[in-house]
Amino acid sequence: MLLHFTKMHGLGNDFMVVDLITQRLRLRDDQVRILADRHEGIGFDQLLIVEPPTDPDMDFRYRIFNADGSEVENCGNGARCFARFVLDQRLTHKREIHVETAGGPLILKVENDGRVRVDMGVPRFEPGALPFEANRDRPSHDLIVDGETLEISVVSLGNPHAVLRIDTLGVETLDDAPVARLGPAIERHPRFPKRVNVGFMHIVSRREIRLRVFERGSGETRACGTGACAAVATGIRQGLLDASVQVHLPGGELTIDWAGGESHLFMTGPATRVFDGRIVIS
Numbered sequence: 001m002l003l004h005f006t007k008m009h010g011l012g013n014d015f016m017v018v019d020l021i022t023q024r025l026r027l028r029d030d031q032v033r034i035l036a037d038r039h040e041g042i043g044f045d046q047l048l049i050v051e052p053p054t055d056p057d058m059d060f061r062y063r064i065f066n067a068d069g070s071e072v073e074n075c076g077n078g079a080r081c082f083a084r085f086v087l088d089q090r091l092t093h094k095r096e097i098h099v100e101t102a103g104g105p106l107i108l109k110v111e112n113d114g115r116v117r118v119d120m121g122v123p124r125f126e127p128g129a130l131p132f133e134a135n136r137d138r139p140s141h142d143l144i145v146d147g148e149t150l151e152i153s154v155v156s157l158g159n160p161h162a163v164l165r166i167d168t169l170g171v172e173t174l175d176d177a178p179v180a181r182l183g184p185a186i187e188r189h190p191r192f193p194k195r196v197n198v199g200f201m202h203i204v205s206r207r208e209i210r211l212r213v214f215e216r217g218s219g220e221t222r223a224c225g226t227g228a229c230a231a232v233a234t235g236i237r238q239g240l241l242d243a244s245v246q247v248h249l250p251g252g253e254l255t256i257d258w259a260g261g262e263s264h265l266f267m268t269g270p271a272t273r274v275f276d277g278r279i280v281i282s
């Protein structure tokens, strides 16, 4: 069949977006991997699927697949692109869009300047929420990787995140952070039975961080929206950051606002359409 899609990105974290409201298709995970391939396919970090909601109080169902074909619970940069996509395709006229994800509901607001503000819900730190094997909820945990003891914080934004501060790794700049070595080892550490996204955070000031993220199922990306939320949430919980933080990622900037406790966390940033295409799926 001929599948219509749109290529989009949020700060260089790139997506193939497919409307399965007006088209019918079921993709196998091996097909997702071929489409994600940057040499033999379209190339993307995540595939985003737009479906009708199963819950009548929601506007859409938002499904996410990593480049390795695994279906996941949430994608922050993708959520902003999702909002732009459903408006541009005239699938809705609403500028406040309620979507269901496997990680819980999200509210997406398209602002007048074109940026999208996403209500990401309440960050969950209890280890069972990721899941992470630990006997209690603490602001940081020791994790042994190849004989080295690392200090990590864990949090769920619907999807699981581990965050390391680069000052605990003995490096001064994010360029020197051992993302390629530690990212895959932590992603598949046995204490994370569903694997984990791994963020490396440099705290510049109480209102500014730099961040690189090794994503579960996709490798290091130019930006990770839920990773930015996770890093800021863990930094605020540890008393190191204020309630509004500018996050500098390799692909650009996000603003994260969180008042702590049971309040909802908000992420604001851009969403960019790159091109529309069609591909034969056999």
Ligand SMILES: N[C@@H](CCC[C@H](N)C(=O)O)C(=O)O
Residues within 6 Å of the ligand: 013, 045, 046, 064, 066, 072, 073, 074, 075, 076, 077, 078, 159, 160, 197, 215, 216, 217, 218, 221, 223, 224, 225, 226, 227
């Ligand atoms: N790029 C994303 C996160 C995508 C999912 C993640 N790799 C996972 O497996 O949970 C974002 O912007 O949040």
